[in-house]
Amino acid sequence: MNTQPAAMIAGTSGGGSGLLLALLLLPLLGGIVVAFLKDDRMAKLTALTVSLVELVLVVPAWITYVPNGSRIQLALSVDWIPNFGIHFSLGIDGIALTMIALIGILTPIVIGGSWADKLPEGRGAAGFYSLLLVMQTGMVGVFAATDVFLFYVFFEAVLVPMYFLVGRFGGPRRQYAAMKFFLYSLLGGLIMLASVIGLYVVSKDYNNGVGTLDWQTLSTVMDQAPLSTQIWLFLGFFVAFAIKAPLVPLHTWLPDATAEAPIGTGVLLVGVLDKIGTFGFLRYCLPLFPAASKELAPLVLILSVLGIVYGALLAAGQNDMKRLMAYISIAHFGFIGLGIFAFSTQSIAGSALYMVNHGLATGMLFLVVGMVIARGDSRSIRDYGGLAKLTPVLAGLFLFAGLAALSLPGLNSFVSEFLVLVGSYPNAPVYAIIGAVGMILAAAYVLWAYQRVFQGPVRGNALVGLSGGPGTAGDPAKASIADLGVREKVVLAPLVVLIIFLGFYPAPVLDVLQPTVDATLQSVGLADPVGGK
């Protein structure tokens, strides 16, 4: 691993450091401006512009980043709370960069996708889009923070806009769902805070008597800590992350939050916010507590494959389309967890890539589901049937996104799922095989949902009602449901292109991820099981 001291890195890459700060602050400033706009259309346009500028800013960051360069790049560090050795330090590695790029891509798509959403009575667009942008700052901050305390602050800060987005703009049971989301996250956050404080206290023993929360320093010294200490600190972080990227049995907040969240918010929730948990495993659990990670890996592996199977079975039995999205995600997070704790560069790279791919594929599926719900005004699968006859393009895109979610080769998710499983097999064969069986279940839940909503004769309350009564059922000429409009096609098109492109040519992302993945595995002190160096 690269053992350059943090201070040096901060000094050496000053050129790009302002970039990260800009990426962090632009959405916040944009959000503040949007909050004061009275006109809904103006608010939307401003939000969209800000998010597109942010996306443009990602490009120089991607170009400046040198995959085989230092561990943390574009670094920036300012003293914040000197008494506790806390800095306001930013910086990115390959995994953080891809996640920030994902945020950059998804945010404008989400804004475009939410454009025509009916907000609850008395709620203006300004509030909604302002919160979305504020949340973007929080998300970028989580991935860009290189000081553990700063990470913690962002980790908690994203809760606030999310809480309001669900609680103010969500579905009928939004208050319950928002509260549940909040309580869960609160619990996780508190446990993590305990570990952060503990980490600071313990770090003194291994850092020449100076307590620190600087990630770079910690990652070089913490491996000296005894196993028992590592385990306690590991668990504090782990529980918080296992709630975020919900591992069974800490998952029950997600289906409610997903179901009640507005579609766009839901996309960001499962697409990005939940990845904070798996990112946490990679950035904090493995490098800071290597001995504990190895010791507790079997536990995480069991929870992961449990999630794969449990999530898939629940997805298959689901009647609520938005809850279905949540359970699909739970199954996918199981794959990500499996890959991370199977300790090979292939499996970890697979997991890191999965974090991007899941955001694109499930994000798209979620948006498409939103378009179905916008037409039928019901989340219940039972209220639909034979929709493909009325809206063939929508049906085709639902199937496309579903195929990406079930990891069809040729689409992006296959590469990551394959890497996770093939990389897990040498160290954890039984878990890899169970994961492979999860592929069958994935096909079952996607295709069954597709069949119930889109195939067969036109039926169901949502459609027959709209088509002018049962008498018109099956007659597309009399049905009043329109297929996708231009805006909706424009919103989905970039996702379709990315999903196919990364399915055949994942190298641009994998090349950025791989050095970081290699360093992460080295920090655990393990060699690759196949061709290890």
Add this chain to the structure above:
Amino acid sequence: MSQTFSLAAAEQVIPASGLASSAWLLIALPAFGALVLLVGGRRTNAWGHLLGITTVVASFAIGIALFFGSGSNQIQEANLFSWIDVNALKVDFGLRLDPLSITFVLLITGVGSLIHIYSVGYMADDDGRRRFFGYLNLFVAAMLILVLGNSFVTLYLGWEGVGLASYLLIGWYQNRPSAATAAKKAFLMNRVGDVGLAVAIFLLFKNLGTTQYAEVFARVGELSPGTVTAITILLLLGACGKSGQFPLQAWLPDAMEGPTPVSALIHAATMVTAGVYLIARANPLYNLSADGRLVVIVIGAITLLIGCVIGCAYDDIKKVLAYSTVSQIGYMILAVGLGPFGYALGIMHLVAHGFFKAGLFLGAGSVMHAMKDEVDMRKYGGLWRIMPITFGTFLLGYLALIGIPPFSGFFTKDAIIAAAFGQEGWRAWVFGGAALLGAGLTAFYMTRLVLMTFFGKQRWKDLKAEDGSDFHPHESKPVMTVPMIVLAIGSIGAGFFFTQGERFVNWLAPSLQPLEKVEHGVLSHGLIQILVIGLSVLGVLLAWLFVGRKDVPVVKPARVSPVVKAARADLYGNHLNEALVSRPGTWLARALVYVDNKGVDGLVNGIAASFGGSSGRLRRLQTGFVRSYALSMLASGILVVAALLMVRFS
């Protein structure tokens, strides 16, 4: 039979040059067609089918050029780009051109072109014809990736790609719930097999660090015998899923819900034979595992009998043909399981079968087209006068399938039966006997089909179609009959041409190693030929006794023997699947949804409530939550620090 066959000299792989280096066009053309037709939407309706045909015919032309070009009898590889590359795992997206893959390219694009042309007529009245051609093109592209890819992962890409195309096309009439269900069933049962293929790939990566054919085949010797056997059986599981072999055969007959050209191309001639390709392609692995090969033979033998028995009981013309396909692929699997001398025989029967079975399906489609999509043979009868071309071509396919000399099936099936009798000891009698019995049964059910459809009384004259109108059968248009005639010509001469001077086997030798003649057969080849022909004739006679010489009842008899009842119920394959997998799975999913809502969640809500005091309290929390949150954060923080300090200093 010796325990393991000596390893043939390591295969010589050379980089592709000249025309071979543009072999990617084979795949790119139909892929481009699919893209234009599926993304272009209605704008392409007018000329969509023409584009679909052009791309496949162009691929066929390239295939022909490759076949006659220099170097086609070598193993050439063209690497296109690096697909997945993480340290030790390097998956290249590349093509392997050798006699085996070129054979498949010709079969896929050749039969594919004919069926594309036929579909112009067959799908003329379908609003979605353009999309249909898009899916067909997608299928051809995926199937070409399957056979041309140069690693197990590219094979997997094509493998699932054709699965997708098959899913889309089986579910073509998606208004029919039965079609949607059949499509889903096919995809799921295929995925069961795919897991086997996937785990085999994991094993290869773990033990050899590679999944490229060239490297795997060069280093198979490093694998432990147990590992090789495991890999061969896992690959077989994949083959069973794709090729409708026992115990994953139940999806294939249901797949007949798709339009008939689809049944001909995908579910008879090409995709369902991918399992045979897989085993033949992985021959260096199978050569090393006698146990693995034995399992392959057993599966093949069981399946070929299952297919025959069920085929005797159905009245649905397409289902009979479907079970016939199941059974014929059983022969091929049996053949490739026989090892070095069997691979080429399996592929030879596969190619011959591809022609005559596609022809039979197109014939059946022509009959259905004439009979308002009626598939019940009990409502047919005496059609030979009205549809002479369909009848003639069908008859040739029929003679080829039941193996009457000089038609192609005789030469290719006979070779397999003889090879099965060439096994040692009990195996010769068991597997040879099964293959022989299958030949007799095949003659029976196919004769029954021909008699019920083309001969006897014109039963449809007194019946109404499903929409209440009368039947007016007629011969199909030339756009449909010409492809049928071409395929029929193939069924006449192909077998003789292939086997004369071992032409086909020698052609495949660079890929599959030279044919080893069977010396220790328990029966002489001449006697086997006589037995095969004798049993086939017996089958024909029995069919005539049961079906031909008396009137066929329009409603199928309800009181039948238990054997017929079992056969009509697919030998309970579906019941078994349902009892063992689908129903428990559904219950489990339902139970878990309940538990997750009530149990896990209830527990969490309970804890939340007890922490917060009551739900009313929770609601109040929410109003001033930022303050309370900050406060509780602070309070817990202090608690935790206190606790940590105590632990440290105690």
